[in-house]
Amino acid sequence: MKLKFQSFIDSSGNGENLSALLFLTLGSKYFNLVHNVLEESIKSGNSHLIISDSDLSWDEYFQKTKWSDFYIMEPILFSFYHGLELTIKGLLLLTNQNIEPIHTISELYIRLKETKEVPGDIQIIIEKYVTTGGNSFVAHFLNENGKTIDQLYESLRYPTDKKFQNLTNYISLHYQEESALKEFRTILEDIKKLQTSATSFYRILNTA
16 A cells, blocks of 8 residues: 555655645545535436325335435535535645644635635635625525534534534525525536646646
């Protein structure tokens, strides 16, 4: 295994490029999962109301709606943001930044913005998802629950806060049907752009 990765370790022997590669690769795998699921949701029309000439059994209804947002959104958003976190950390490692004390995605994004070597197109895409502005379902979800972008992870992992007192309201993530499809397509496009740009950036730095 050491021989397989040897060419990615920088000349100082500290393995920073290998770490960057592993973070970027794992982030890309999370993105692939999100891409595949959202692609299926788009194909199915993201519908929760099914018109049929006959009564549908539960199994038939599930087969027709299994890719709809009310089934998939929490785990898919979690996977997407985990992919973003891994990608940002990979880019920071690639530019010899220290990521050990950074624990929140907003902090990571600030560090990324301060890193001039990272291409602007990458920063623009990531900025869209780590700020709470705009008209996205993520922004609505955060506003509805009075949470920040850094509290998103916990909200997608658990239905209550750590004290089991405040319940999370997921309604703005569900039953969006057509209105969500445009955002799903945008996420698919941004995933492809991020993967392509990050790969090119990695190759440029490792062939310089």
